[in-house]
Amino acid sequence: MEKTHGQIEDCLSLDSRVMARYKVFDGGGSNSWAWRKGKSQEVFSSITYHYDNGGLVLSYTCNEQQHRYLVDVVTTPCNYGGKRYWFNCPKCSKRVAKLYLRNSMFFCRTCHKLNYSTQQSCKLESTRVGMYKIRNKLNWQYDTAFMKSWHKLKPKGMHHSTYNRLVQRHDELERKSEQYCIANFHAFMNRHGLKPSWD
Ligand SMILES: [Zn+2]
Incomplete structure (x- = not known):
């Protein structure tokens, strides 16, 4: 069977939260970012970066080609002070x-x-997209990584009835997306012959 979608598990990734924890965005300058193998901690891949004032320039060689491009780094305030770092995707922003x-x-x-797994997660995607659209419309702050929302406030000037309808729709989508997420997780465990311990 031909795979049309890749799997996240197969890919190297950059996580803005991890990079922030390693103080990449404090001050600025050039350094390298490495990926290590689990136990041995042996470096199996690395890239060079230069950070300056909200701009992260990535430099690396991949498939014998030299790559160098800018990734914008933005921040949002955290609930309890401090700030959270994010990337703007270099392709879709x-x-x-x-x-x-x-x-x-x-x-x-x-x-x-x-996808999170080989199973297509179209349903999950479409419910999430619908949910995010409502959140944006209501101007709610939320954490896309953990799907937690807070500050569920009614935007100024919006009718109560409109607001209530959107919240109801949002909560419905949120519930659905959680269900799909759990279903995907179970499918993943099954494929790998694993059983969640609470089963
Ligand atoms: Zn993108």
């Missing part, structure tokens, strides 16, 4: 926490058409 290397480029999951 969507704000994301993770970029994945595929076909020599670091793009977001959507641009690479990546």
